[in-house]
Amino acid sequence: MTRARGAQLAGIALAAFLLWLVAYPLLLVGADGLRDHAGWTLRWVGAFLGRRNEWGALWGSVWISLASVGLSALVGVPLAFLFGRVEFPGRRLLAQVVALPAVLPPLVGVVAFLFLWGESGFAAHLVMWLRGTTDPPWRLQGAPAILAVHAYSFYVYFYLFTRAALAGIDRSVYEAAQSLGAGRWRTLRQVTLPLLAPALGGAALLVFLTSLASFSAPYIFGGGTRVMTTQVVSTRLNGDDALAMVETIALALVALAALLLVRRLDRRTAVGGRKGAAPLARRTLAPGARRAVAAAAWLLALFLLLPHATLLLVSFVPVGTWTTEALPPAYTLRNYLTLVADPVRLRPLVTSLWMALVATGAAVLVAAAAGVLVVRRRVRVAGLIEALLSVPWAVPGTVFAIGLATAFSVRQPLAGRWILVGTPLVLPLAYLIRDLPLAGRALLGGFRQLDPAYEEAAATLGAGRLRTARRVLLPLLRPALVAGGTLAFVTAFGDFVTSIILYTWDTRPIALEILGSLRQADVGVAAAYGVVLMAVSALVFLLSAEREEAR
């Protein structure tokens, strides 16, 4: 009885904490957009609705996100079929390689893209060198540039979701279709695609929400093309705070509308892959076709990795030496040495590291508590806790950053508000919010898959709660902990979208230092930072994958 009540109280405490962290700042933003010094007002909403460029930015966000979904699907789905259905030399390695963008921080991808395809990038250099001119052959700007970066970075969601779904379809389903006289085309249309529908819907929603929240690409390539995320930041910079609040609300509403729409469409298709399904064997092609497919796949992988390779290349180029040549004429380690030797430049690295670690630790702790209270104790507020954990998944990071900036810039302890903006605390808090859905999903899933009999067995064997947690839960939940923790760390470590709103000079993270270096035309150092960011993220991922495989 008392134990059950303790769990209920803990559940309420956790729900209250999440309400304060996740929902409260959003509510304050909403209130600030509807209020001026005199009281409630629709003045700002009116101003928002009355301006053409606001509508333009909103429309820009929506259509660019929709187009990103289409383009990403166009790249990701065929890739998934290629790697899931056809056997060719090097398939296993390449299948991993093409999934890499999933773990790379968005800003690194954008900068790498800039170095490769930008008007003074590697490709442009090559063309200029071939033509013998010094005029850049193209300009990488506006919506097409944003879309290119999005397709380049987000196809991976379609790729991963489709591959997982394909692996979950049992061979017998195709065999049944064939025995009923369906040809290959009809099987694809009437069997495979409908079975993939939930996965495709999930990927489409993810890409839409990610594109909507995307900040780095429109910020760096946008030029005249405005989208909501960049609009919010520039309105704020102009000092028009209340209008920025209304813009933030509009952005959040679009995200929530998309979420609800897809959830509604999705309700009927809760099929999911069967456990232990025996997927269709990969087709072995005729030797000629096999070579052709392998060559195409290698080229494709190379193409997808090229921006990151360029980033690596640029990181070794001394400042100002690469002007008109096809390849850099000189190489140096100076850029990396600068990072380590100059305390001012090393600082962002250390800052990002500790902030990401703190946020990850906190997110994993919160998620583990949620796992116990929601899955095991089934507290009354379980639904609320789960919903709050997943809100930051749907709502763009910009919205949360504005929310934190609003909520924690005044001191009203009784209203749960303290001055955190400008302190080293606010960024870890923002990262924690972004990490909650990642860690939460991993750990709730982990707890749901774990037979409660293990904990009960430990209890009958005399183990108290602490010993059960340490000796039974921790080892058995390790895959979930590692997966959730890794994703959380990489997200926090490479964060740009919330940092740009909440950072100060003393707490500037790597992403902002990259931006600063770029602005000062310190391209080599920016690239070196990017490589470090990329390397740490990839390393964390590879290490966790390796440890899981070794088990």
Add this chain to the structure above:
Amino acid sequence: MSGSAREGFLRLEGLVRRFDGHAGVDGLSLALGRGEVLALLGPSGSGKTTTLRLLAGFETPDRGRVLVDGVDVTPLAPARRRIGMVFQHYALFPHLDVGGNVAFGLESQGVAGDELRRRVRDALARVDLAGYEPRQVNQLSGGQQQRVALARALAPEPSILLLDEPLSNLDPALRERTRRELGELIRRTGITTVLVTHEQDEAFELGDRVALLRAGRLEQLGTPEALYAAPASPFVAGFIGRASRLSCVVERGATGVVRVRVAGALWTLPPGATGTDRPAGAAALWVRPEAVRLAAPAEGGAPGRITACRFTGATSLYAVTLATGDAVEVAGPPGAAGVGDPVSVLPSRRGQGGLHLFAAEAS
């Protein structure tokens, strides 16, 4: 099996556990003597697993209490009850080897070093798995996993052992042998045991007594023989062994001989029949296949026709539909009659029991 000293080692007193309004366990009282093996038997949803979980402490009763050796353990957490349990799917820790699993409970008690190693070795030797310490649990066969689970539960020397469907996870071929070994081990250990099963064979072979549960209540408690020979309700008669229900009318003669009229025929009930103190009038007669026999229509038994015949080895089971529409299952020598043959049904000549009278409307 009786005697108050033995009756009181494990006592369940008026246990009630409700789930969302419906009662999983509804006022259950039981008492086990020290060293006794009790089988909780019943259909799914009868509350037997909930009872086990109440004993282990995973569920908290809404009312009632559990006493072990006179001590109320109801408020104690599972970890402090000194109750060993073998789970349905064993719940062996996959990240520990066999030795680590068996050591787990001993370590909770602070056993360490050579003492720990010795007791793990002894526990494994007891289940014929000597030397299995370094094995990974997922490399063991189902039967071996079950024995490791048993060794793990017994190693800390609990005062009570709980077994949750211990054989349901095994191949049918393996089940009978494992059942015998399990029974021998429990008896050798002499530990007070509560076992949950929905298999009558398991309950009969392993249990000193069997508690038959239905909808969270105790339907009948007794030795296997008592449950079979003297079912307390039509539900018990139908659940334990095979039995058919026939509508009948009780007629009481002046001499105290009880006779029942079944489909027009008058049967004299043999001495082993139960419920014979019923007043005259309509009643329900539950009939075991071996308690009745097939006879020629001319012999004057309850008239009917054979509708199906099932060969089971030494005997065949004949399904007979009586003139009243009731169906009765009759055991007889194979080939005694064919489907469609007109027959009559009479109490068996050798029959000592297997006929049970209940009120007509009872279930």
